[in-house]
Amino acid sequence: MTRDEIKDIVLEIIEDIDDEAEFDDLDAEAPLRDQLDLDSMDFLDIVMELRKRYKLQIPEEEYPQLATLKSCIDYLEPKLKDVAA
Amino acid sequence: MSGLSEYQLIIVGGGLSGIAAGIRAARFGLKVLILEQHAIPGGLNSFYHRQGFLLETGLHAMTNYAPVGDKRAPLNRLFRQLKIPRKSFKTHEQIGSQILFKDYSLNFTNNLDVLRDEIRSVFPDRVSQFDKLVLTVKDYDPFAVGPWRSTREILGEMLDHRILEDMLLLPLMVYGNSEEHDMDFAQFVIMFQAIFLEGFFRPHGTIRDFLYELLDHYKEYGGEIRYRTGVQSIIKHRERVEGVVLTSGEELKAAMVLSTVGLPGTSKLTGWPDDPQHYNGQMSFMESIGVLPAEQRRPVHRQSTIIFYNSKNSFDYRRPEQALDTSWGVICFPENFKGLPESDHFQIRVTNAANYEIWKQADRDEYLRLKKQWRTRSSEVVTDIIGSYDAGCVCNDAFTPLTIERYTDKAQGAVYGSPIKIKDGRTPWANLFIAGTDQGFLGIIGSMLSGVSIVNQHVLNK
Numbered sequence: 290m291t292r293d294e295i296k297d298i299v300l301e302i303i304e305d306i307d308d309e310a311e312f313d314d315l316d317a318e319a320p321l322r323d324q325l326d327l328d329s330m331d332f333l334d335i336v337m338e339l340r341k342r343y344k345l346q347i348p349e350e351e352y353p354q355l356a357t358l359k360s361c362i363d364y365l366e367p368k369l370k371d372v373a374a
Numbered sequence: 375m376s377g378l379s380e381y382q383l384i385i386v387g388g389g390l391s392g393i394a395a396g397i398r399a400a401r402f403g404l405k406v407l408i409l410e411q412h413a414i415p416g417g418l419n420s421f422y423h424r425q426g427f428l429l430e431t432g433l434h435a436m437t438n439y440a441p442v443g444d445k446r447a448p449l450n451r452l453f454r455q456l457k458i459p460r461k462s463f464k465t466h467e468q469i470g471s472q473i474l475f476k477d478y479s480l481n482f483t484n485n486l487d488v489l490r491d492e493i494r495s496v497f498p499d500r501v502s503q504f505d506k507l508v509l510t511v512k513d514y515d516p517f518a519v520g521p522w523r524s525t526r527e528i529l530g531e532m533l534d535h536r537i538l539e540d541m542l543l544l545p546l547m548v549y550g551n552s553e554e555h556d557m558d559f560a561q562f563v564i565m566f567q568a569i570f571l572e573g574f575f576r577p578h579g580t581i582r583d584f585l586y587e588l589l590d591h592y593k594e595y596g597g598e599i600r601y602r603t604g605v606q607s608i609i610k611h612r613e614r615v616e617g618v619v620l621t622s623g624e625e626l627k628a629a630m631v632l633s634t635v636g637l638p639g640t641s642k643l644t645g646w647p648d649d650p651q652h653y654n655g656q657m658s659f660m661e662s663i664g665v666l667p668a669e670q671r672r673p674v675h676r677q678s679t680i681i682f683y684n685s686k687n688s689f690d691y692r693r694p695e696q697a698l699d700t701s702w703g704v705i706c707f708p709e710n711f712k713g714l715p716e717s718d719h720f721q722i723r724v725t726n727a728a729n730y731e732i733w734k735q736a737d738r739d740e741y742l743r744l745k746k747q748w749r750t751r752s753s754e755v756v757t758d759i760i761g762s763y764d765a766g767c768v769c770n771d772a773f774t775p776l777t778i779e780r781y782t783d784k785a786q787g788a789v790y791g792s793p794i795k796i797k798d799g800r801t802p803w804a805n806l807f808i809a810g811t812d813q814g815f816l817g818i819i820g821s822m823l824s825g826v827s828i829v830n831q832h833v834l835n836k
Contacts, residue, residue, distance in 0.1 A: 307454060326445040330455055333830050337402045349835060
């Protein structure tokens with residue numbers, strides 16, 4: 290998967306969790322939590338959805354690496370590089 | 375053994391915490407089974423039929439009202455977690471409620487300014503103290519682990535006005551306090567937020583509709599539920615549990631078990647806690663329901679959603695010495711929510727604190743006599759407040775602590791469960807967890823959030 294494809298996947302998962310999420314002014318380097326008004330329960334859903342779709346096991350201590358859209362992509366890129374989009 | 379399990383998660387109890395937990399686990403592909411001892415779901419928040427009327431049990435209203443779009447509000451977080459579109463859940467807010475003591479009265483709605491203005495006119499020198507209390511509640515994290523703190527002590531210092539303190543405590547205690555006399559300050563904060571800051575509402579449909587909508591959703595994710603299925607014990611093996619034995623003798627294996635039947639109920643299934651009497655709540659209630667034809671509905675029946683009455687100016691929340699304490703209680707008009715369509719009938723529901731032991735010790739004849747006698751006494755007190763209504767009822771029913779115990783399996787009919795809560799949901803077994811009332815969240819929204827958060831912490835977050 291390319292970085293752009295991973296970005297689309299992350300946004301799709303967030304939209305699936307919160308149908309009111311607005312991505313128009315999203316800053317890729319600022320925390321998703323503040324911009325989208327998400328909480329830790331919503332973050333767990335991102336993790337669970339990645340596990341369900343790609344069998345990815347993300348340990349709890351690595352959750353902070355999902356804080357921004359850019360850090361999500363950085364973190365997922367090596368893990369999803371062999372996965373077809 | 376996990377490879378041999380029939381289920382990844384078995385949930386004991388098909389009430390709202392169990393159903394919410396089930397949805398949450400099934401949503402992420404776990405094989406889940408809910409076991410419910412009765413023929414219908416809901417536990418404490420359920421329904422039954424009398425003379426052709428559907429009567430709801432449990433709460434008079436839901437708490438924690440939040441409009442669509444307020445993403446951080448507990449109600450909306452819950453719907454997101456269950457993946458149910460909040461927009462599809464039509465709600466009706468309360469008209470307004472009243473705290474009515476012998477010589478004082480305070481009205482409140484889902485807008486805090488109304489209560490503040492009332493306090494300004496009734497207790498003018500206490501407004502700034504009340505404002506300070508509101509700020510304290512807003513800043514307080516009730517879910518942080520900490521020691522029990524006395525609400526009475528904190529309010530005594532902060533408000534320094536016993537009557538106002540008692541008035542604020544009546545609705546918060548009667549709708550969610552498992553302790554007598556006092557209340558853990560964290561619990562006070564949860565209830566203050568749920569009732570005064572967020573407020574009362576009800577769904578457009580009945581609790582029956584709500585339960586079956588949730589269960590349809592659960593089944594869409596592949597979740598299973600079995601009714602009329604009692605659990606006899608939980609199978610233990612060293613530090614783990616391996617499943618359950620049903621009252622039929624059938625054994626079901628599970629990788630994890632979630633008990634929503636309270637601490638006394640869990641003790642029956644596992645032997646833990648080994649001193650279940652410490653976990654018996656003292657507070658139970660009798661509820662009388664009267665159904666009246668619409669043509670008898672007078673203006674007084676339309677004014678309030680809920681009246682919290684007290685015929686004295688001081689309030690002590692405790693198990694009464696007599697079978698029932700009619701000196702204080704709750705009068706609810708379940709039709710009085712904004713925008714509910716008019717129907718052919720309306721209800722008046724009355725709740726009073728009851729003494730479980732007295733009801734328990736009565737033989738059948740004495741029990742029926744007590745029920746009739748105290749129902750009448752209660753309606754006499756209520757008549758003083760809202761005028762005569764009893765003679766006009768086309769359907770009358772009442773349930774006592776024994777009815778509650780029988781149908782909900784809450785020990786001693788204690789609707790708010792144990793005064794001691796297990797906030798982290800853990801038990802001595804690594805894969806057995808507690809959710810629901812005795813985990814610490816209360817009310818319909820609270821108990822559902824309990825099921826969700828325990829599954830998040832212990833089942834999904836692995």
